[in-house]
Amino acid sequence: MANDYAQPIDDSLIGKYLAGETDPDESERVRLWLSQRDPSAEDDNQKEFERFERIWETVAQLKPPSEERKAPVDTDAAWQKMRSRMQTGGTTSAPAPSPFTVVRSDEKDVAGTERNDPVVKPLQSSPQPVRSLWSRYWQIAAALVLVSGLGWFLLKNQQAGPAPVPQLAVTSASKTVEKILPDGSKVWLNRGSKLSYPQTFGDDSRDVALTGEAFFEVKPDPTKPFRIRAGQATVQVLGTSFSVRAYDSNVRVAVRTGKVLFSAKKKEVTLVKDEQATFDSQADTIRKSLKVDPNLFAYRTGRLAFKGTRLSEVVQTINEVYRADVRLANNRLTNCLYANTGFENYDTVETVVYVVAETMGLRVRREGDRFIIEGEGCPQ
Structure with missing residues (x-):
């Protein structure tokens, strides 16, 4: 069983131990892990505690005022107390901070009996309930994310400028x-x-x-x-x-x-x-x-005027002004000249097409919305 305890442990168990929230079995496992005498393992354990020390100090510095009012525990004082115990109880070969005290093999216990193996005495936990280290860490991380998100939102609003005009x-x-x-x-x-x-x-x-x-x-x-x-x-x-x-x-x-x-x-x-x-x-x-x-302004002026204009140009103007579909039945009608006739007050496209055709002696065939001007050629 002791060999199992001597195996490496995860960070969450160390955090629980530092916060005084481990059960007896978990505490024993941490104590045995810390009491390993293998030099290489001792160096690893020392690095772990140094890392947790930096996290602890960072949390103490970032802790918001509101949390200080809620938590009656003075984390700085508690840590200093823990650190002093670790320094006075540690061995010369392992001066790194450690949350326990050691009675050497040549010392005596309370009853005056010599002991041949080190006895690990864990620090007494505070009578006040202490929040776990990881709980504090995640609360601070969440607060930082919230503050960063709020800053990003305000920055985007400033960059966006005033609301767009409808x-x-x-x-x-x-x-x-x-x-x-x-x-x-x-x-x-x-x-x-x-x-x-x-x-x-x-x-x-x-x-x-x-x-x-x-x-x-x-x-x-x-x-x-x-x-x-x-x-x-x-x-x-x-x-x-x-x-x-x-x-x-x-x-x-x-x-x-x-x-x-x-x-x-x-x-x-x-x-x-x-x-x-x-x-x-x-x-x-x-x-x-x-x-x-x-005639380009005919939709505005309401007037169309043609004076000696080629029939193909007359048809093109009618199509543009009225958004219509007027066509010539054959190319023989293209260059026929339309006489001087104007249209007022925006006559309908039907009126304009039929007047043009009748004036030139031509016919109009209707196919849905399409108008086709027919004839054998230009009138004499």
Whole structure:
């Protein structure tokens, strides 16, 4: 049985022994382990106690004030007392701290009888219940984790800055929608478009996002540039009126008044009145045109006007303005010139298509939502 006790023991049993929480069998096992005379084993045991001494001192230093008020035990004084007993009772070959006293073989016990083997006397445990070393250690570790987590949470909140401003959106389905933005600027959304914007603009900028097509009349404010994000492009203005078309990855900007900066990726171009430019995403370039077709603003002005315009261009304009599907039945109709006829008050797409066809002596065939203009060729 003694040989079993002389085997190495785990840290938790040493901790229980130091805290005075071992039962008689466990105490005996620790005492026998500490009384081993093998030099190599004695060095190992000494290192174990040195390690527990450092843990004990660390716990005493980190112990929060609240715990000191709850626990009546003076850990520093208890440790010093334990240390003094270990130093006075230890052997010369093992000066390391040890929580026991030894009566040498040439000493006598209380009855005056000589003893041939050392007697290990454990220190008396405090009459007050003492918390286990590991319990204290885990409590402090949990407190450190809690404090670290709280610090991380506060740091993340500081880095995040103020709460984001709520975002609003306006959409248009089958007709043009007019909207006044928080700064007083006006927007006309063409069919099938969406504009996202903040509930209130920031102190130094006015940023919105567009999908589809919209005409803007921006309220001047030199201190707050107005920026429209449309796909991969950005349009920046101070105060002007213009149209932005971005139903797909290609973006077109046409300026009616004022001046805008049109940029996409690392390219940019400045546009003034009656100029337009298109960002071609496939070619990754911006193409500028010095002439603006007034019909580009038709969804805003409510007017369409054609004067000696090729029929293919008339169809293209109708499709863009009305988001419609109008086609020519054959290529012979492509270069036919349409006479001087205008449309007011945003007539329906059916009206526009049938008037164009009738004026040119052509026919219209309907296939669902698709309109097909048919004829043998251009009228004489």
